[in-house]
Amino acid sequence: MHRFKHSLLHPRFGPSFNIPIRFNHDHSLSDIGSMASRLRSRSVIRFSGPDTLKFLQGLVTNDVRRLGEPVGNAERISNVPTPNMSFATVPPMYAALLTPQGRFLYDFFLYRPSRSEERVDPTGSAPGSDPNGEFELFADVDSQALDDILRTLKRYRLRSKVTIENVAEDFSCWQRYGNNLSSKCASGEDPEGVAIGWGSGTDLAATSSSQGNEHGWQWFRDPRLEILGYRGIFPSTTEAPLVGADKETHEDNYLLWRLEKGVAEGSTEIPKGEAIPLEYNLEGLNAISFDKGCYVGQELVARTHHRGVIRKRVLPLKFLSSCGKVEDQRVVSGSEVLNAETGKKIGTVTTALACQGLGLLRLEEALKQPNTLTVQGQVDVKVEAIKPNWWPLEWFQENQQIAVA
Structure with missing residues (x-):
């Protein structure tokens, strides 16, 4: 062929x-x-x-x-x-x-x-x-x-x-x-x-x-x-x-x-030596067993899973202009995502291609409506954070608990 x-x-x-x-x-x-x-x-x-x-x-x-x-x-x-x-x-x-x-x-x-x-x-x-x-x-x-x-x-x-x-x-x-x-x-x-x-x-x-x-x-x-x-x-x-x-x-x-x-793959998208596995949704991607016994790094993963609340997670992002049209190739990996109203940083773009990307964002603010997210230094670019359909219900409940607290 x-x-x-x-x-x-x-x-x-x-x-x-x-x-x-x-x-x-x-x-x-x-x-x-x-x-x-x-x-x-x-x-x-x-x-x-x-x-x-x-x-x-x-x-x-x-x-x-x-x-x-x-x-x-x-x-x-x-x-x-x-x-x-x-x-x-x-x-x-x-x-x-x-x-x-x-x-x-x-x-x-x-x-x-x-x-x-x-x-x-x-x-x-x-x-x-x-x-x-x-x-x-x-x-x-x-x-x-x-x-x-x-x-x-x-x-x-x-x-x-x-x-x-x-x-x-x-x-x-x-x-x-x-x-x-x-x-x-x-x-x-x-x-x-x-x-x-x-x-x-x-x-x-x-x-x-x-x-x-x-x-x-x-x-x-x-x-x-x-x-x-x-x-x-x-x-x-x-x-x-x-x-x-x-x-x-x-x-x-x-x-x-x-x-x-909303799925990251490889050490170029999941930062080597820095990323916390649960923040990158690896348990939802069937990558982690919580009853297999000991393995390298197990202690932090088990403790976070059983006792902690995941305040940040990787979400799919879409980059839009101020009028709602998609913005191709304007956002790069490493860009900071801000709350446009408060100017507060809520996360980072981890991967970007065309008008789409992934971002490690604070759930409480990323999923809040109406969406007021933007990219630092590019106020005319809006960021839409999307809730993946495959996420387990308990992840949203965790987010609700954070908001109440």
Whole structure:
């Protein structure tokens, strides 16, 4: 397949790199169809060895023991004997590595590749052999911090029997997203994969093979939020399934998709060594287990969760002119957000692209109506803070408690 040369494109350009995305009246991406982006901001590392789970369990915020459990009925089961594809899979997991003081360092998407005993053999009739093969996990991590991540992990390794390898040249990270991928389907089902077939029926073999490739790699629901779409890692030498030239688009569009949902990702958007995980909503993104036992930085996270009130959180932002029109490329990361009436600083823009962004803001003032927020030094730019639909109700109750106090 012919590939277009990637360059830094204006975010309004979407699939095929030359067809403008049809923004709706409020300049959002909520009405677009499915797209896919190769995430060049993410790289892949590989863990292997008998101590892999034990090593990660004492290090990251989520309970990685689930990745080592036998596949049960709760996991997605394939209904068809497609050669080399798993008849059962373990979903990926989102987690973070913290400093001993409980501050964010790096985030990880952890994948357990299907084992040979979980795959159908080339005849399509039975699982493969070698159930005692080497245990391994793959992690999708921030490319800009890749070297630091490897050094940090190896520093913690000590005498653990685990090998940590950089396989960024061999694998690529991909994300599929868009409005029609957020539709309600049975758990684990892919709306586009389910649609493959003849007439009103579904070709189950085609459905299964469309979601993975001949090496056994496949798409998974994003472990953070269903509305984010599908995520996967695939060999760099092969095409990701269900991605055609008309759907592959610049990674900036995936960033815009995340900004609309209020989801930060990577150490460039979640400040390394500074961010408090709960302020960046990591518990709502399924990155933290509060009953797994000890891990690096657990004390602050547990104490804040059980006793504290989160006064600041990351919110999606929209930048508007004084007349209500969107303002493209006028606000940069690090800009201070002010209450226009009092001149008081209520937070900071952490990420900005086009007319959208993320901001770490004080909830009491950010969500107060009417909205009177602006950017320091740009009084003609209004800032609209938006309440994400996926936020748990108790987060709003916390905000109400703050206001009452």
